[in-house]
Structures are given as structure tokens and as C-alpha cells.
Amino acid sequence: MKYICVDAGGTKTRFALYNEDGKVLDQEVLPSCHFMKVGYEGMVEILHEGYSVLKDRNDFSENELILSLGLAGYGREEKIRRSIETALADKFRNQRYVLHNDIEIAMEAAFSGRDGIMLIAGTGSIAFCRHQGKMRRSGGWGYLFGDEGSAYWLGRKLLEVFSKEEDGRLEKSLIYDLLMKHLKLQHGHDLITYVRETLGNRREDIAKLALILYKAASGGDKRALELYDEAAKELASLVIAAGRETTGDVDVAYFGGVFEAKELILDPLRAYLPERFTLNKPEGSPEYGAYLLAKKD
Numbered sequence: 001m002k003y004i005c006v007d008a009g010g011t012k013t014r015f016a017l018y019n020e021d022g023k024v025l026d027q028e029v030l031p032s033c034h035f036m037k038v039g040y041e042g043m044v045e046i047l048h049e050g051y052s053v054l055k056d057r058n059d060f061s062e063n064e065l066i067l068s069l070g071l072a073g074y075g076r077e078e079k080i081r082r083s084i085e086t087a088l089a090d091k092f093r094n095q096r097y098v099l100h101n102d103i104e105i106a107m108e109a110a111f112s113g114r115d116g117i118m119l120i121a122g123t124g125s126i127a128f129c130r131h132q133g134k135m136r137r138s139g140g141w142g143y144l145f146g147d148e149g150s151a152y153w154l155g156r157k158l159l160e161v162f163s164k165e166e167d168g169r170l171e172k173s174l175i176y177d178l179l180m181k182h183l184k185l186q187h188g189h190d191l192i193t194y195v196r197e198t199l200g201n202r203r204e205d206i207a208k209l210a211l212i213l214y215k216a217a218s219g220g221d222k223r224a225l226e227l228y229d230e231a232a233k234e235l236a237s238l239v240i241a242a243g244r245e246t247t248g249d250v251d252v253a254y255f256g257g258v259f260e261a262k263e264l265i266l267d268p269l270r271a272y273l274p275e276r277f278t279l280n281k282p283e284g285s286p287e288y289g290a291y292l293l294a295k296k297d
Helices: 035-057 078-091 102-111 151-166 174-183 190-199 203-208 210-218 222-242 257-261 263-272 286-296
Strands: 002-008 012-018 024-031 065-071 097-101 116-121 125-131 134-139 250-255 277-280
Touching: 002 035, 002 102, 002 286, 012 035, 012 286, 024 035, 035 065, 035 078, 065 102, 065 286, 078 097, 097 102, 097 286, 102 116, 102 125, 102 250, 102 286, 116 222, 116 257, 125 222, 134 222, 151 174, 151 190, 151 203, 151 210, 151 222, 151 257, 174 190, 174 210, 174 222, 190 203, 203 210, 210 222, 210 257, 210 263, 222 257, 222 263, 257 263, 263 277
Parallel strands: 002 065, 065 097, 116 250, 250 277
Antiparallel strands: 002 012, 012 024, 116 125, 125 134
């Protein structure tokens, strides 16, 4: 038996083909299939596209495969759950599949059923704690009034610093120079038009600006380093809140693009966490978690 395993998050949809022993045979990445972005029909079309690419590229039939899905948004709201299930049942009527949410597959990849805390800092931010059979969450309130420490939050903070440096509230720093060059701005105030017309206020594109912050921090920019420190403090508060009912040592796994900054974010995060919380990079990807759950089912 082969397994096509899918991590359908808010930014990308990742597909991986595994053999019976958990070896990756092939992979594919497509845009986000979140129903709030593309609708339920768009969701199943993207899922079916990635599924078909891997199936056809490797010449497998439906009866040789199990499709294991981890979908963002497949949670507690019964109406949404039914809509997702109905759309999938219609599109994959001849294919055996198992369905979980994206948090479940990431937790499985990180802890293989054990208790622990999962911290996610990608476009958004959230922490989940599994403890004695119960799940508790902290964060995940969205970009309008939450997602502290996320890539979007960092990108927005970067724009805020740039605006203050442009009008004289702050002295100009490496952040200013890098952003002017990256966005190819002629004048600082051109940023207003760029954000409105080019970025279109899309949170994914604003989140990508965190790469500029990484470059500035790597170059020793004090303000950029302070923003990473502030982000780490916010992320630590998510972990502490999610794990407030735990006692003793707790493993904390982390996922998401913010952690591609490595020690720039991990060092201050460790400093803000109480000693009983131990940060660990997960050994497996969320897609691997989907594989493990498919094997269990």
C-alpha cells in the first residue's frame, strides 16, 4: 500500500507520497486550498490536482493508495465539517481516504501520540497543548487582533519601523535601506501605494517581508534584533498559556516559517520560557504525521 499524505495549511498545500515503510517517494507543493480562500469547490480541486499528479506520475491506481488529509479549518464547527466532508466524498468517491485537521497531523509528527505542546508561527501563530487526553489552545485569533509573533506580525512591524524611519520618528537603519531596495521604491512614501496596490493588504505577502527583517537582523541591525526578541516574548506567552495546567517537564515542538530564522528567534524564545519547557525541532513533517495517522486508521 502507498500513502498520499497532505498538509493543507493556510499558505501552501504540501503533498507527499510514502511507501509502506514511511519512505518518501515523491512530493508536490500547490497553493493553499483553505476553503475561506478558494471555497469548497476550489479546495477539492486543488487537493485532487496534487493527488492526481502524484498518482499519475508514479503510475498507481486508486486501490493501491490511501489518501490521508490534514486540512486547516476542519475543526469543531459542525457546518464547516459537513461541508468539507460532502465536498471530499463527491470528489474522491472512488478513493479511500482519512480526514484530520492540520493540527492533528502536526501533533502526531511531533509527539507520536505523547503529550506535549506544539507552537506554530507561520503566517499566523497559535499554540496547542495535549495533556492527559485534553487539548488546550492559546492564540490563533487572526491577523486583525492576534497572531502575535507570526510572520505577518513581523512583516507589519517591519513596515511600522520603516514608516517611522521615513518621517523622522526614528533614525534610519539597515531595515530602511533593505526595504527600499527590495521593494524598489523611489521614495519612502511610495510604500503606501505599494502596500495598497501591489500587496493588496494580503497577509501572506506582508508575511513574506519577514525575510527582510531576517536579513537586517543577520546584519546586526539593533531594531531588527529587538523585533525578534519581541516576537519571541509573544510566542513564549502562547506556550506558557497553553501549558498552564501541566506540571513537570514539557516538550515543545515548533513549526512554521518564522523558525527559519533559527537562533535569531530560538535563542530569545528559550530565554523567555521557564526551564521546564524544552524546545525541540520535530523529527517529522506534518505530512509524515498524516502518514502515521493513516497507518493507525
